[in-house]
Amino acid sequence: MEEAKWYVAHTFSGYENKVATDLKNKVENLNLTDMIQDIVIPTETVVEVKDDGTKKEIERKIFPSYIMVKMIMTDDTWYIVRNTRGCAGFVGPEGKPVALTEEEVRNLGVEKVSVEVQYEVGDMVTVIDGPLEGFTGTVESIDTANNSVQAIVSMFGRETSVDFELDQLEKVKD
Template identity: 40%
Template sequence: MSTPENEIESPEIGDETPEATQPETAAPEAAPEPVDPVAQLRAELRRLPGEWYVIHSYAGYENKVKTNLETRVQNLDVGDYIFQVEVPIEEVTEIKNGQPKKVNRKVLPGYILVRMELNDESWSAVRNTPGVTGFVGMTSRPSPLTIKEVVQFLMPRAEVRKAEAAKAAAAAGESVEAAIAASSNLVEVDFEVGESVTVMDGPFATLPASISEVNTEQRKVKVLVSIFGRETPVELGFNQVEKL
């Protein structure tokens, strides 16, 4: 019996059915690169008007001079030429009397940074500010700082270390957080080679000594203690000596 022409033949058992397509799995997104604060500050500085100059003052009077200059800018109405006055500071951990202590320290003792457009009016306003002894550079035409120099002074060194540590860790595929934490543990030590101290602990307590080595990583100093008329090297912790 013949099959009608308009009848659809069913597929044979051996025929293959098309496989269902599986949805493609999206590739995991790459972790964002850590923000480089140094590059960020550099870009910001390039957008600001004026250039940065350094003025000299007396050590210890930097903040007073900053206030004096900002007041003169308002009184003399030279805000169109003098834009910003900065006394760069950084937070460091110093070892004083064997104990760590966070302190704010001036990056450039005796100097102030001024962002300004240099002309006769702005030069006179700055130069005649009480406490200012002059511009750094040529007296009549001081040279501005480079962007690299400004970043070096305005960006706290701790932040620079963190940025460098993060960049190195990212390149090596290591933990950025751990690298930043390690870079933050650096300590500024208030001990110097050749400095006289008093031993506060151990068998040589109360004896005067002279520092011959400072080991910041191990938080130790090597001192020379006079015993029976001879200088003997002794290794002590930061908390075992005290400055005279």
């Protein structure tokens, strides 16, 4: 069976939530969860400062008028998404859907990629990627939710705390 890929669907302005909800309901009612697997509206949390100085966290759409759909593209699935009220079609040349590349999916943060961490706080690690490749350090803190780890690295005779992504470090083998 073909693997599901991420596609971008264009919606009418302000209809992102409605299209996503209607599409999810359609998929469940037609029992197509194996064909249309996920529907996402990419958002980011932003701190808004009001005129009176108060701060408020709000969810803001990163791409207004677009939703991401993870699906196996067939004539039927194309038709279901395309004919959801408020959906203007897929993004691609002449409306022909073009799947996002794995790199685009990663950069957009649409899919959370889980990294298995083989080290813990206090372990000696080696940097295996990035500008500090080859350096060693000690893990200070791990934040799997944000894909980050803080390590103390000895550079030029000084201990320095450096932020890394989880997959940039590897535990030093005894």
